[in-house]
Amino acid sequence: MSLELLTILDPDGKAQKGKDPNLPAPVLQELYRLMVWTRALDDRGLALQRQGRIGFYLQSTGQEASHLGAAFALKDSDWLFPAYRQPGILLQRKVPIELIVCEWFGNAGDTSKGRQMPVHYSFRQANFVSISSPIGTQLTQAAGAGMAARLRGDDTVFMTFCGDGGTSSNDFHTGLNFAAVYKAPVVFVCENNGYAISVPACKQTNSESMAIKAEAYGMPGVRVDGNDLLAVYRVCKEAVDRARRGEGPTLVETVTHRMASHSSSDDAARYRDAAVYEAWKQKDPIPRFRAYLQHKKLWTEAFEQECQEGAKTAIANAVKAAEAQPNPGADSLFDDVFMNLTPQLKEQRAELRDLIQKGGVGADVGAFPL
Numbered sequence: 001m002s003l004e005l006l007t008i009l010d011p012d013g014k015a016q017k018g019k020d021p022n023l024p025a026p027v028l029q030e031l032y033r034l035m036v037w038t039r040a041l042d043d044r045g046l047a048l049q050r051q052g053r054i055g056f057y058l059q060s061t062g063q064e065a066s067h068l069g070a071a072f073a074l075k076d077s078d079w080l081f082p083a084y085r086q087p088g089i090l091l092q093r094k095v096p097i098e099l100i101v102c103e104w105f106g107n108a109g110d111t112s113k114g115r116q117m118p119v120h121y122s123f124r125q126a127n128f129v130s131i132s133s134p135i136g137t138q139l140t141q142a143a144g145a146g147m148a149a150r151l152r153g154d155d156t157v158f159m160t161f162c163g164d165g166g167t168s169s170n171d172f173h174t175g176l177n178f179a180a181v182y183k184a185p186v187v188f189v190c191e192n193n194g195y196a197i198s199v200p201a202c203k204q205t206n207s208e209s210m211a212i213k214a215e216a217y218g219m220p221g222v223r224v225d226g227n228d229l230l231a232v233y234r235v236c237k238e239a240v241d242r243a244r245r246g247e248g249p250t251l252v253e254t255v256t257h258r259m260a261s262h263s264s265s266d267d268a269a270r271y272r273d274a275a276v277y278e279a280w281k282q283k284d285p286i287p288r289f290r291a292y293l294q295h296k297k298l299w300t301e302a303f304e305q306e307c308q309e310g311a312k313t314a315i316a317n318a319v320k321a322a323e324a325q326p327n328p329g330a331d332s333l334f335d336d337v338f339m340n341l342t343p344q345l346k347e348q349r350a351e352l353r354d355l356i357q358k359g360g361v362g363a364d365v366g367a368f369p370l
Contacts, residue, residue, distance in 0.1 A: 003209055003211070003212060003223060004194030004210060004223065005065045005223050005224065005225055005255060006222065006223065006224045006225065006231050006235060007073065007224070007228050007231050008020065008021075008201070008225075008228055008230040008231040008234065008290070008313070009069070009225075009229075009230055009231065009288055009292055011282075011283070011288065013289070013290070013291025013293075014291075014292070014295055014308050015230065015292065015294040015295075016185055017236075018321035019230075019315075020230070020272075021230055021233065021234055023230075023233075025296070025298050027238045028293060028296070028298055029293070029298055029303065030291075031068060031069075031072065031229060031289070032289055032293055032299070032307065033242065033307045033310075034039050034064075034068055034091050034092055034308040035064040035065065035068060035088065035229070035249045035289065036089050036146045036308060036311055037091055037307070037314075038060065038064045038068070038086075038087055038088035038091060039061060039064060040308070040311035040315060041087060041091070041097070041100070041140075041285060041311070041315060042057075042059040042061055042087065042260070043061075044058055044103060044315050044316075044319065045057040045059070045119070046059055046264060047258075048104065048143040049264040050264070053105075053323070054104045054118055055104055055118060056119065056263065056264055056265065057104070057118060057263065058084045058085065058087070058119045058262075058263045058264070059261075059263075060084075060085035060086065060087055060260075061087065061258075061259045061260040062193070062227070062256060062257050062258060062259030062260070062280065062284065062285065063085050063191055063226065063227035063256050063257075063258065063259075063285075064088055064285055064286065065226065065227050065228060065232060065256075065285035065286075065288075065289065066093060066189075066191050066222055066226035066227070066232055066256045066285075067085065067086040067088055067089055067161065067191070068089070068229060069228075069229040069233040069236065070159065070161075070187075070189050070232055070233070070236040070252070070254070071086070071089045071093075071159065071170040071232070071257050072236075073090065073160055073187075073233055073235050073236040073239070073240045074157060074240060075157070075276070076093065077127070077156060078127065078157045078158065078159065079127045079129065079142075079145060079156060079158045079159070080126075080127060080128050080129065080158075080159050080160070080161075081129045081138040081141050081142035081145070081158060081159070081160035081161070081192070082121075082128065082129070082131050082138065082160070082161050082230075083131065083138060083160075083161040083162050083163060083166065084119065084334075085163075085193075085258075086161055086164075087100070087121075087183055087193065088120075088165060088203040089126075089128065090121060090123065090126060090267030091261045091307065092126065092239055093123075093126035093127075093128065094126070094323035094331040095123050095125070095126050095128070096318075097298075097314050097315060097318040098317075098321050098322060099102050099111060099123070099316040100121065100266070100318070100357045101315070101318040101319055101321075101322040102322045102325060103116070103118065103120075103121055104119065104322070104324070105118075105322050105323065106118065106327075106328070107322060107323045107325040107326065107327055107328065108325050108326050108327060108328050108329065109321075109322065110131070110290045110328070111123060112123075113318060113332045113336075113360045114327065114328045114332075114334070115298075116130065116131075117133060117326055120132070120133065129141065130266075134167045134240060134299060135162070135163075135165060135169045135171075135244065136162055136170070136171030136172050136175070136192035137171055138160050138161070138162070138171075138176070139160055139162060139169075139171045139174070139175030139176070139188065139219045139238055140171045140175040141175075141176050142158045142159070142160035142175065142179075142186050142188075143158070143174075143176070143178045143179040143182075143184055143249075144178070144187055144220040145304075146158045146179055146182075146184030146185050146200070146243075147178065147179070147182045147184045147251070148187040149184075149185060149239055150182065150183065150184055150185060150246070150248065155185075155201065155239050155244050155245050156185065157185045157186075157187065157243045158184070158185060158186045158187070159186070159187045159189060159236075160175075160186065160187070160188055160239070161189045161190075161191060162188070162189075162190055162191070163190070163191055163192070163196060163202045164190065164191075164192040164193065164194070164195075164196060164205075164210055165180070165195075165196020165204055166190065166202070166352055167190060167196070167205060167210055167213060168196070168204055168205065172213075175188070176213075176214070176217045176219070176249070176251065177217055179217075179219075179248070179249040180217040180218045180219045180248060180249055181212065183248035183249075184243075184247065184248065184249055185240065185244060185246070185248075185249070186243060186249040186254065187236060187239045187240055187249065187250055187252060188249060188250070188251045188253060189236070189244060189252045190210045190251065190252065190254070191212050191254050191256055192226070192228060192253050192254065192255050192256065193219070193226075193256050193257055194256075194257050194258060194276075195258055195262070195268070195272070196269075197262045197270075198262070198266070198270070199264065205266070207223075208249075209253060210223075210252055211223045211253035213251065214250070214251035214312075217251075219248060219249050219250055219251060220239075220250045220251070220254050221241075221250070221252075221253070222235050222239070222251070222253065223255060224252060224253070224255070225254075225255060226254030226255050226256030226285075227256055227257075227283050227285040228288070229285060229287060229289050229310070230292075232252075232254055232341050232345060234306055235252055236252055238250075239252055240246070248313075255283075257280035257283070259277070259280060259281065259284075276295040285291055290304075300349040320327055322342070330351075330352055331349065333349075333352070334348070
């Protein structure tokens, strides 16, 4: 157990001697591109909400290195039980941007058929389990899935995320306790971004850190600079490898900052000191990683423009396609309830179809009310 904050990249982007994992050049450039695209996706999502075109949005601004570095340590066959702020993993796992944007609109192209809140993704093809609004539920889900995998004898690893506020949930205790007792192959990543909505971390816990909580459950706890992509990758790779060897779970605390408000319904300026925000803005993970690439001669203005313009074009095309999609059909209300529709549901479906045909229902009820 160590409370030391592990870091690899200095503020100027230079890797500390002997700590650079020396990832291949194409991999480093792809990780940078993913951070840029994730930021662009967030910017566009919030803009759409402010324009009234979608009803709600949650940003991960400032936390790109934290979740991308963590997920990069996994195999594609491993599973993710996410929280709210890990959209870059979807890009990392090649989920089409149009499907991501369709989820914002809750339209006919949405894999959740408009039943979830915006930005509560669920993509089976990416082993990305549905995001839940209740804080911490994903922690026990990941623990259970890990226990099942260990019983089956396969080598799948499960990674789950929560914020600092999530450590105050009962699911945090339950998830970590069960995972530790049964040596489940789970990596718990606590993204300590400073706030649980408006509650600062110092009022969230009296523990010296989030990572130290691991000691009570009998698992390793590690603190890492969450704005240092390479450090996050290194720590999580060690945790993933440990889990895959059958040695049980690890709690990783990534120390970062939520540069945006909690959501599009929140105004962080009402409770966050402007000086704190400005200080963390200087630690933005994207310029820091860009400086690292510059030191390694892997960044050029042309590469930057390719990343920025590529993201802008891809997202714009996805938004255009998503807005052209209709709402989910009324019949979809009856899907996924029972494998075979009951007589009552068939009757209700027929009644609804009749009402729609007569114009009794089906009017536009407006955007999501948040």
